[in-house]
Amino acid sequence: xxxxxxxxxxxxxxxxxxxxxxxxxxxxxxxxxxxxxxxxxxxxxxxxxxxxxxxxxxxxxxxxxxxxxxxxxxxxxxxxxxxxxxxxxxxxxxxxxxxxxxxxxxxxxxxxxxxxxxxxxxxxxxxxxxxxxxxxxxxxxxxxxxxxxxxxxxxxxxxxxxxxxxxxxxxxxxxxxxxxxxxxxxxxxxxxxxxxxxxxxxxxxxxxxxxxxxxxxxxxxxxxxxxxxxxxxxxxxxxxxxxxxxxxxxxxxxxxxxxxxxxxxxxxxxxxxxxxxxxxxxxxxxxxxxxxxxxxxxxxxxxxxxxxxxxxxxxxxxxxxxxxxxxxxxxxxxxxxxxxxxxxxxxxxxxxxxxxxxxxxxxxxxxxxxxxxxxxxxxxxxxxxxxxxxxxxxxxxxxxxxxxxxxxxxxxxxxxxxxxxxxxxxxxxxxxxxxxxxxxxxxxxxxxxxxxxxxxxxxxxxxxxxxxxxxxxxxxxxxxxxxxxxxxxxxxx
Amino acid sequence: xxxxxxxxxxxxxxxxxxxxxxxxxxxxxxxxxxxxxxxxxxxxxxxxxxxxxxxxxxxxxxxxxxxxxxxxxxxxxxxxxxxxxxxxxxxxxxxxxxxxxxxxxxxxxxxxxxxxxxxxxxxxxxxxxxxxxxxxxxxxxxxxxxxxxxxxxxxxxxxxxxxxxxxxxxxxxxxxxxxxxxxxxxxxxxxxxxxxxxxxxxxxxxxxxxxxxxxxxxxxxxxxxxxxxxxxxxxxxxxxxxxxxxxxxxxxxxxxxxxxxxxxxxxxxxxxxxxxxxxxxxxxxxxxxxxxxxxxxxxxxxxxxxxxxxxxxxxxxxxxxxxxxxxxxxxxxxxxxxxxxxxxxxxx
Numbered sequence: 001x002x003x004x005x006x007x008x009x010x011x012x013x014x015x016x017x018x019x020x021x022x023x024x025x026x027x028x029x030x031x032x033x034x035x036x037x038x039x040x041x042x043x044x045x046x047x048x049x050x051x052x053x054x055x056x057x058x059x060x061x062x063x064x065x066x067x068x069x070x071x072x073x074x075x076x077x078x079x080x081x082x083x084x085x086x087x088x089x090x091x092x093x094x095x096x097x098x099x100x101x102x103x104x105x106x107x108x109x110x111x112x113x114x115x116x117x118x119x120x121x122x123x124x125x126x127x128x129x130x131x132x133x134x135x136x137x138x139x140x141x142x143x144x145x146x147x148x149x150x151x152x153x154x155x156x157x158x159x160x161x162x163x164x165x166x167x168x169x170x171x172x173x174x175x176x177x178x179x180x181x182x183x184x185x186x187x188x189x190x191x192x193x194x195x196x197x198x199x200x201x202x203x204x205x206x207x208x209x210x211x212x213x214x215x216x217x218x219x220x221x222x223x224x225x226x227x228x229x230x231x232x233x234x235x236x237x238x239x240x241x242x243x244x245x246x247x248x249x250x251x252x253x254x255x256x257x258x259x260x261x262x263x264x265x266x267x268x269x270x271x272x273x274x275x276x277x278x279x280x281x282x283x284x285x286x287x288x289x290x291x292x293x294x295x296x297x298x299x300x301x302x303x304x305x306x307x308x309x310x311x312x313x314x315x316x317x318x319x320x321x322x323x324x325x326x327x328x329x330x331x332x333x334x335x336x337x338x339x340x341x342x343x344x345x346x347x348x349x350x351x352x353x354x355x356x357x358x359x360x361x362x363x364x365x366x367x368x369x370x371x372x373x374x375x376x377x378x379x380x381x382x383x384x385x386x387x388x389x390x391x392x393x394x395x396x397x398x399x400x401x402x403x404x405x406x407x408x409x410x411x412x413x414x415x416x417x418x419x420x421x422x423x424x425x426x427x428x429x430x431x432x433x434x435x436x437x438x439x440x441x442x443x444x445x446x447x448x449x450x451x452x453x454x455x456x457x458x459x460x461x462x463x464x465x466x467x468x469x470x471x472x473x474x475x476x477x478x479x480x481x482x483x484x485x486x487x488x489x490x491x492x493x
Numbered sequence: 494x495x496x497x498x499x500x501x502x503x504x505x506x507x508x509x510x511x512x513x514x515x516x517x518x519x520x521x522x523x524x525x526x527x528x529x530x531x532x533x534x535x536x537x538x539x540x541x542x543x544x545x546x547x548x549x550x551x552x553x554x555x556x557x558x559x560x561x562x563x564x565x566x567x568x569x570x571x572x573x574x575x576x577x578x579x580x581x582x583x584x585x586x587x588x589x590x591x592x593x594x595x596x597x598x599x600x601x602x603x604x605x606x607x608x609x610x611x612x613x614x615x616x617x618x619x620x621x622x623x624x625x626x627x628x629x630x631x632x633x634x635x636x637x638x639x640x641x642x643x644x645x646x647x648x649x650x651x652x653x654x655x656x657x658x659x660x661x662x663x664x665x666x667x668x669x670x671x672x673x674x675x676x677x678x679x680x681x682x683x684x685x686x687x688x689x690x691x692x693x694x695x696x697x698x699x700x701x702x703x704x705x706x707x708x709x710x711x712x713x714x715x716x717x718x719x720x721x722x723x724x725x726x727x728x729x730x731x732x733x734x735x736x737x738x739x740x741x742x743x744x745x746x747x748x749x750x751x752x753x754x755x756x757x758x759x760x761x762x763x764x765x766x767x768x769x770x771x772x773x774x775x776x777x778x779x780x781x782x783x784x785x786x787x788x789x790x791x792x793x794x795x796x797x798x799x800x801x802x803x804x805x806x807x808x809x810x811x812x813x814x815x816x817x818x819x820x821x822x823x824x825x826x827x828x829x830x831x832x833x834x835x836x837x838x839x840x841x
Contacts, residue, residue, distance in 0.1 A: 236752055276677060280748050280755050284673075284762025342751055349744050353678070363680035370682045370769045396765050403538030403691060405666075405761035408530070408708035409513075409754065463761055467754060 030054070038317045042358055048321060055310070055318050059091045062306050063104075066293050067174045069261055069304065071105035071181035076259040077142075078250055079110050081133060081327035085265030087315050088307050090324045092263075093140060105181060106261075109143040111253055113246055117150045117222035118229045119332050132327045139325075145253060150221035152245045157485040159252050162299040162387060228477035229332070235341035237471035238332050240281070240464075244390050245479070247303075254301045262303045266291075269312040269350075271305070272364040277346040282464040285396040288371040297392045311361060388462035389486055395462050406463060457486045501526070508720075512712045513753055520720040527717050531563050531705050532570065538691045540703040541659055543572030548657035548700075550648050551577045551598070551606075553591035556663030558598060558725040559714050560706055564661070565602055578651035580644050581610040583619025587731050594726040601724075609651040611643060615798055618643075624732060627806045637736045638810055639797055646785065646794040652700055664704040667711040667745060670759035673766075675741040686768040696777055699786040710756050 028036045028047035036045030046054060063069060077092060079085045095104035112133055116126035130146065137144040232238045254262050266274065275291045278284075289295045295303040307315070319326065333341060338348045354360045385394045398406045454475055458466050469475075475483065496506045499519035507517035511526075518526065535541050549564065551557045564575055579595045582588055592608065599606035612619050624636045652660050669688075676685045687693075695701030706714065718725060733739070748755040779785065780792035791799070793809065800808030 234752070276674070279673065279677065279762045280752075280759055282758035282761045284759075285765035285767065287762075288767065339747065339751055342748060342755065345744070345747050345751055349740075349747075353740060360678060364677055367677055367680045367682055367685070370771075372767050372769045374767055396761075403534050403540075403708075404764055405708060405757045407537065408534075409757055409761075464758070467752075467758060 037321070040314060040317075051317070052322065055314060056091065056094070058309050059088075059306055060095070062293070062309050066304075068294055068302065069106050070174065070177045073106045073261060074257075074259045075106045075108050075261040075263055075304075076250070076254045076257075077108050077110045078262055078264045079112050079137075080265070081112065081329045082265070083319050083324075083326050084267040084270065084307055084310075084312070084315050086324050086326035087310075087319055088263060088265040089140060090322075091306075093142075105178075108263075109145065109257065109259060110137060110140060111145045111147065111250060112137065113249060114146060114148045115242065115246070115329070115331075117148065117225045118242060119330075120226050120230075121330075129327070129329055136325050136327065145257070147249060147253060148222075149242075149245060149249065150225040152249050152479045152481070153221050153224055155248060155252050155479065155481045157481045157488065159248050159255075159481060160389060160392065160485045162297070162392060224477065228479075231473060231477050233471040233473070235333060235336060236281075236343065237468045239341060239343050240468045241472075242332055248481075251298055251301055260301060262301060264303060264305055265307050266305045267307050267310050267312050267315050268365050269361050271308050271368070272361045273343075273347050273350050275364060275368050276350060277343050278464075280342050280346060282467055283462075286391070286393045286462075287368065288373040289393060291368050292371070292373070297387075308365075386460070388465055389457065389460040389482065389489070390465045391462060393462055395460075397463055397466075456490050457483075460486060460489055509716060512710060513757070524717055524720050527709065527713060528563055528566060530709065532567055534708055535567075535571065535703075535705050538703070540691065540705060541571055541573050541661070545573045545659045546576060546655070546657045547573050547659045547661055548576045548578045548648070548652035548655060550660065550662040551579045551595050552663075553579070553594035553598075553726040554663075555718050555723075555725045555727060556665055556668075556706060556714055558594075558663075558723050559718050560661060560663040561598065561602070561604070562721060562723055563717075564705070565604070575604050576652075576655045576657055577604050577606040578648060578655065578657075579606060579608045580647045580651065581608055581612075582640055582644065583611050583621055584731060585621055587728065588620075590728070591726040594724060597724060605655070607651050607655050609647045609654070611647060614647055614650060615643060615794075616802070618798065618801055620732070623801060623806070626801055626804075635807070635810060636732045637738070639801075639806075640732075642793050642797055646792075649700060649785070657700065660700050660702040662702065662704055663706055665706045665709050665711050665714050666756045666760055667742075669704075669707060669763060670756045671738055671741040671745050673759055673763040674744060675738055678741065679737065682768055685763075685766055688763060690764065696786070698779070698784075708757065708760065 026036065026045055028034050028050050029044050030046060030050040030053075034047035034049070037048050038051055039045050040051070040054075069075060077085070077089050079089050089110060092104060092108050095102075096108070097103075114126060114130065116129065133146070137146070229238055229241070232241060250262055254260075271291045275287055278287055278290050283290060289297055291305075291308075293305055293308060295305075318324065333344055336344055338344050350360060350364075387393065388395055398404045454469075457475060458469060461469060472478075496508070497517050499505050499507045499522050500516050501518055501522035505519040505521070508520045509523060510517050511523065541547060547564065549557065549561045551561055561575065561577060564571075564573070568575060577595065577599050579592055581592060595606065595608075598604075620636060620640055623639050627635060627639075648660060648662075672688060673685070675681075676688070691707065692703030693699070693701065717723075745756065745759075748759075752758075777786050777788050780787035780795055781790050782795045783792065785792045785794070787793070787795075789796075796809035797806075800806050800810075
């Protein structure tokens, strides 16, 4: 009864009875010869080789179908140490080592972000984790980077600006690129180079020095970071802030080293949970960017999610059967109770519902494929609409007193903020700006600077980022690049 | 520690804290604020023009009671006239008690009341009969699917009988939030594309509908009913535990506990969803049997009743696996090709 149009417990008349549970004599459903070792979905038993073929095919098909990654392009693999991203890195490695017809043609690098300082891990614990991480990174043979999250404090404000977008390649452009690449390969000599990197401009050598970023005193930053995270009141806002900072950092590293794509290892299950979570956080307008295959809101660097067709169960089985190395790093919500944050609640809910209605995750995934990236009002918004300071999506707020959920929120909020007695229950909204569309463009009258700076930053945020900022009592612990960019936008507007 | 003074009038002691803003208000100021907000929703959304005859879907429950009470208080300001329309689905032990509450309210407020019954409108099918008919098939009965479609048809019919120009229902913010969660979990892209607005403007001859309480959270509706001492019927429908909405409701309660603004955040998300054009509903036409608004040849109400009458109640529920023959030929399934998931009568 869960899914619209689906029937549980009643086979249609004339259809055969549903497949029986796999018994000992059952063979792999694909090759029908070997003994099955794993059951995927409901009753599909695969043997080891067929499962591997199925898994790898999904990965390659996801990349090939979307045709976004051009040959010779530099791609940064965002590796968190967890099972999904480890599996993704493994798939890329395997794809690079195949014979030339099927070989993956892009040039990968790996990045690992050390987030220990955000939740107060001591230096010893962090170096222990790093000691586990580094051998795996070195074994990949790809150029790797390890960055600590506290380096956000030395990011430049240009991170928050949408760089000029590369013109979207049409079908013809992709084919032309592939053809010219193959031709080039042919010219360079049959059999190419043995190594995964085609061009020699990127030596397959170790890591980048952290001193390439402007280096302030090393000791102050981890404390500044943990101070920032301690000041956030709710776990929901912490998780969102962590994601935002991590994204900015990876974006900056990608730009600094010339990577034009970033691959993240979000699996189908995680994306379904993320979609429902973002719905509950008020990000309904941006679901297509947050959970789709490609996310091009940053302009020059595109975030790609090649694992979005693989469920967590498949990932786990694959990692176990083929011994994919992974590292457990505790996150900000490890061991947190279920009620602690929206993210945890939604995860528990979806996984629990999945046991009862096994098609929950795939239903949500299919629905997410129907979401488009256009704003609801049509293309009128276009490039001229302001972008959110933190998540860089087009602002989705309405006029302050409109008959929408946002209007309802702001009229209530204004009642809360003003301490003076209210004779009229409907006070004019906002301390410094006139209501209407102009409010969205930033309060550049100069009156803003006299008023609350927090309100000025809020003006530049989308709905969900505003809700998160409410859990931050003061904006001072934020990294300087955010505050500088906010100041710049206020002056410009 | 004694309660702080009311933040609005500073005269009386505060009696509650508004759930979302945490503001302390006394009973009278809270009710005034609530009414002001509903008025603002109606005016800003231009939902009920002056001179409208408004049919209030009255079920006897807290939402429709509060809605009727608030609208009645606002009628001089808005220039509308009210009619109560109650629907009798034929659920024994539940609807009869609720209807008694509606009759009392109509008498107290001196508003005209019309009751439309499923039994009269739909050829003898009460919800209990539908439940018995669907009970044999499968794990779940999906009574709520039938009830929802038929009720909206019945409401439309009742509104026409009293000459109404608009229909209002008491859906609150929690209902809207649950709906969007539910539609995502069930993969109902058609309803996702349609919902999230301020109601439907009434195309193809259907009456325009709206939900003035759309941005009021359920807690505030209950508090309002308490402070105004309204008499309503507060039990749950006997078939409610089987509904899928229960899962969404449970989730919403937990989300609200983790973050109080979650309800309005979900409503905001629902307003801003962007779905692919293919997922959006086709242009509405008219049902070939009853002439009501329909996106296919048969409106959903006629399709459901057709299935019930033929002894195959799940005929119109489903992706067209078994198809629905447009002519009433018993025993022969029609073509399986059918657009899934779009319903004739706009629902929320």
